[in-house]
Each structure stands twice: as structure tokens, then as C-alpha cells.
Amino acid sequence: MNATLIGRYLGAFGLLLLVSSPFTLFVTSGSPIASGVKAGVGLVLVGVYLATNLKQFGQLATRKSSTFFITSVLTVLGVLGALVGINYVAHQQAPQWDLTKERIHTLAPQTIATLGTMPEKVKAIGFLPPTHESYALLETLFQRYHAEAPAKFEYEFKDPRRSPEMAAKYQLKEGQASVVLARGESHTTLAAVSEQDLTNALIKLGAVGTQRVYFITGHGEWPLDKDEAAPSDPGGSLSELRRQLLQEGYAAEAMYLVGTTDIPRDASLVVIAGARVPYTQPEVAVLRKYLASGGRLVYFTDAGLVDGLGELLAEHGILVDDGVAADAQFNSGNPYVVLSPFYSTHAIVAPLKQRGMNVELPTPRSLTVLREGMAGGVHVEPLVHTSQHGWVETKPDENAVPSDGEKTGQLTLAAAITRDTKDAADKRFDEARLVVVGDSELLLDPNWGHEPNRNLVMNTLGWTSNQVSKVTMRPPDREVSTLELDTDAMDPIRFISTDLIPLSMMGLGLAIWLTRRNK
């Protein structure tokens, strides 16, 4: 074996060592010394190859093939340069399209609106190491926010182990994935890494003071806490709604009207959710005074509830019909669960209309819009309707078809009311706002996951409390699709995929091998 040949072997081995040294550093041992030694030995061996095969290189230079060699190198370099250029342009400018049905990889209108209304720059710091499972997800999210508002949203990542002083500054717990959003001197911290959480944190950070929402209690309204739900109905609470309110920068509190003469001045909004015991006259008087001075009220009722607020609602142009609103054309198998794609053009429902989303209202009551007898300056605008085939079923336990004397046609299920209060004494706002929804069950925890309903409720609260950026669409969830397979159905799938198809391929191969062998 001559030196040239040995040199080639050593050179090949050296190249192998050289190429694999980054993997020693980043993948296998992580030791810079081991990686450096490998690279060094590799370089020496490649050097040995060059030294022992120098003659060949000299020959190459004298042959006509050297022209080919030079043109080849230039061609390859030229192509490489062109491709790098094209990729650079693509990286900077190439478009992306989210082809998923619900556009789950696109920023929700709520996020875009929030970024658009941010008064000053926010810096997001992801406190997690690059090896963390949520790192890529968070980085993608940050990139989308930055691309939407490059001047207002910046981000960086910090490894909490390498930046303990930063972790201490923001009082972060060890081992927990955290995001800190900093705006000027103020900051907020969140542990989750979803778009909804990040946007809610931005809203909170940008909120000037807290929007205080009072839920009136004492008349059998749905409670705010899970613990207060009736034992017979453990899902009968508004804890999910409360959680979402807190995330979006509201403070939600229960309030008794008994013994009060006025709604607190810090109330951004008052909510009545499913009252089932009549309000007393003094309580109604407090609410009347509140609305007359430009207050904001959202009222949810349900079939069969009596709360003594009919007169107050009538003053604001609404009569809540008795019975249950039904619609046999648009329902989910039950005419009393009204599925509606019919909206007005009001700001509350415009995003739902634009996205073609159906709200689903279980056992709602319909509303009649009154023409006279209202207080001055009242303007009523319906929000959600049934189809033309709706009717008010006055005896839901007996039959589920329209009968004589029952109201029929396109029924109103929710309405928004404004009242001019510019001239009111001691006014809170120039305009009172009231939204009446003929269904309170859509607020309950088990129903809170229904995306269109959730947006209807949150938009209602946003519009009524005059927070324009909150009247929008929140990030969607993937549609739930299921695969219910029992053993009888699973077995054929397992047989077909793991047995039949591979064996068929193997059989084909065997047949071809035998055919060729016999030729």
C-alpha cells in the first residue's frame, strides 16, 4: 500500500471527523473540548491527504480538464449565490396562507384590534430555555404579533437559568414557562402561551383602570363561583365567564341591591343573569335611576322566569314574551334550542355575521320591540333573530308546533338599547346602554365553550361598557371531530393497516422475485 492510498484513507477519515465535530458539540457530548479535538484531528488528517496527493493536484492543473473544473466551480458558486438570493427574498417577503378552516394559525380580530389600539410599545420576554416544549409555539406566536405590529410589539427570549437576575426581578417561579409583558415601568406575567392568554395580558396591561362589572344577586341569579352552584346543578355557575372577564381586564363582583339607594359610581357595567325571584320596587327604582343617569346594564332572562323587571324594560322599549321561543327550521334536533345565523348589522353581532357563525340559544325567550310608552331618547335595535319559521310556544310541555294564538314569524331574541342622557342630572355617561338577551343559560360553565355564544356575550359586555376594542372575535378553537370506534370497528382498521396492506406489498415483491428467478 503506497503513501498516496494511505493518505486518501486518512483524508476520508479526517473529513468524517471534521464534519461530525459539530454534532459532538451540539448533540452527543456537548463538550467543546471533545468537539475541538475531533475537528483538529480531522484537519490534520485532511492535511495529510493533501500532502500525499499533491502530485495529483499538480497534474490536474496541467490538464484540459482543469478548465472544466474551474467552470464547474464557478457554475456551482453562481447557482448557489442565485439560490441564496432567492431564498433571502422569499424569507423576507414570501406570503403565507392559513388554509385551516377556522384560521387557527391566524391572529384573531381581537388580537389585531388590541395591537392596533395599544398606546405604546410592549416588550414580551419569554422566560424559557430553547429546549422547552413550548418554546417553538411561543416563538411562532411572538413572530405573528411582531409581524402585525412591528412598532408596538417586540420580543426576546431569556433562559431563566442563565438570567437569574431577570427571573428574580420579575419574581418568576423556577421551572415554570413564563412570559413577561413590559410596558414602560409596568409589567404583567402569564404562565400560559396561548394567543388568548397573551392578548388578554396585553389588554390588561393597556387598560386604564379596571372595568368593574357588578353582578346583581339576591333573586336567584346564577352565582359567580362554582362553590355557590346548586348541588342539583353543579354546572349552574358563571365561573368561566368570570375567569374570562378577569383575563380581559374586568373585575367581576357580586352586588346586593337591597338596602342600597344607588349603583356604585365605579360600576362600568351591571349584569342581571337569570333572576328568578321578583325584584322589589325600591330595587327597581335603583336600576331605573341608574339607567336614567346613563348607566350600563346587561339583562339575561330565560323561559319561565319571573323577575318583576317588565315595567323597567318596557320603559326602554322591550317586552319579554312569555313562553319559549322555538324554531323548527334551524335547530339541533330540538326546536327549543334555537340555532341562529340571523343577525342585524349592530356592532355587537357584526363580527359573528361576518364569520358566518351560528349562536345556539337553549330555551330562549323572545322579545317584542315596543313602539310607544318608552322613556325619552330610547332607541332599540334587534341583534339576533330566529328564522321566519319561529314561534312562541306557550305550552312547551304539551306540544312543539305553532298553535292558534301563538306569536309566529321571525322573533327577536336579543336587542340593544341606547338612551340619550346628555341632559340628565348627575349623569354617568351621555348615553345609557342596555342589552336584553332572552337566554341566560348561554352564560353557564358547560355552555361557555361554544365559541359563537362566548363572542356574543363578550361583545355585548364590551359594547355596553363602551370598550370598542373588545367588540370583536376571540381566537377560535379547532372544531371537535371525533372517532368513536369500538373493538369491532377498531379490529378491521388494525387488520387492514398493519397486516393486509404490508402483506400485499410483500406478496407483490415475492411474486416479482419468483418470476425473475424462473426466467
Add this chain to the structure above:
Amino acid sequence: MRIALAIARKELSLYFTTPWAYGVFTAMVALSSFFFVGLLERFQQVQEMARRTSWSQLPEDFTAYRNLTDGVVVQLWGIVIIITLFVAPFLSMRLFAEEKRNKTFELLMTAPVRPIEIVLGKYLGGVGIICATLGLTLVFPVVLSAFGKADSGTALEWSTVLLGYGGILMWGATCMAVGMFISALTESQMLAAFLTFAVLLPWMLLSGVAQGAEEPARSVLMYLSFDAQLQNLLKGILDVKSFVFFASVIVFSLVLTHRTVEARRWVS
């Protein structure tokens, strides 16, 4: 181009009459179906857990299992990509190495065929066989579509499924281009397969390397990583830059192969 297509046809007929190709088909289907059944069982377990509690009670990571597309198909495509990493070198190894070993390469070079036509023909043949191999995995979404249920009627989101599949085909075509270049460098098919794997695997793992790097090296490495480029396509985002990247790797590999083939005329 006519000659290139004729060479591609010949390559394809060679593949389909070789028991070796069916061994590769069998391996691809057997491995992917093994993972498919595993994913299906996992999906059912999580759905059962969600039925007993609620999605909001389950960990954040489980939200992918709300939907068959995310819970099974997107994850299956991720696995198919890894299997392709092992399968493609065995399909590309023979493209030039076999010709060289059988001494038919010189015959081919003396025929009135331009090297570009040889390279394109062989590459198209290789792409055809990898598409056939990967095409076998389409049976799994079809099965899911037949058995799955959703309120909107279609259990699978076919736009996401097919975009992911397009990404896999692009990845397969890239593997074949790199494999063909390496096959053109050697006479040994096994060496060609091993080297192709040795090049593709680290390239695939670049995203892991990038995680330990600082900016701007990190961004560059992430851009060069096959894995990172495929992520958006698998999730349902049509990302033009990913297609540009894969097309660039293919073009560059074809140019290198062309120069290697051409070199046979010049280097004695």
C-alpha cells in the same frame, strides 16, 4: 425533455419490476401503519378523557386531540417524514451507483444523450417512485374520513391534510435529489445509501442544533433545517418560502449531479 421522460419511464419500470422496491414499500406501509394505529388509540384515549371531564380540564398539549386532523393526521405526517428519511436513501442509491457498478454508465455516456437529460430523467424516475411510496400513506386519512365524525360533516380538514401531504412529497423529492447526487459519486449502492442518510439526518436535526445557538446563527440554522421548514406545511399553513427552500435544495443537488456526470467526460 422527450429523452428525459423516456429515461424516467425506464427507471420507473425498473423500480416496479424489482423486488427491492416492494421491500421498501412494505417497510414504509408497515412502519407508518404501526404508528397510525398507535396514534389512533391515543386519540381515542384522550377523547374519552375529555368526554369524562372537559377539554378545559385537560393539559394544554391535549388540545391537538380535539380534532382528528391535528390529533392523528398531522402527527402521522410528522412520523412519515422521519420514515422517509430512512426509506429514500434505499430508493435513490441505485440511480447512478448501479449503472457504474454494472459498467453501463459508460454506455450511457456514449449514447446520443446529453448529461442534463440523463440527470433529469433519472431524477424524475426517482421522484415517481418516492411519490408512489409516499402515496401508500394516503390510505390512512381515507380510513379516518370513512370512520370519523364531526358536526360540520367532514371529520378531516382536507385542506390541511393535503397541504401536509404536499409537504411530504416535497420532502421526498428533496431526499431523492440529494440521494441521486451522492449516488453519482460512488459505485457502491450501500455506501450511497449510507452517505445519503448521513447527510439528510443531521440536516434534519439542524433545528435541534439551532436551539443551542445565538442569533443570528440561530435564525439561519432554523431556516436551513428541513424539520423547521416542514412544520408550517404540516399544520396547514401554505408557506411559499418553504417551497422555495426545498426547490432550491433540489435545483442545487441537480446542478451538482449534472457537473458530476459531466465530469466523467473530462476526467480520465
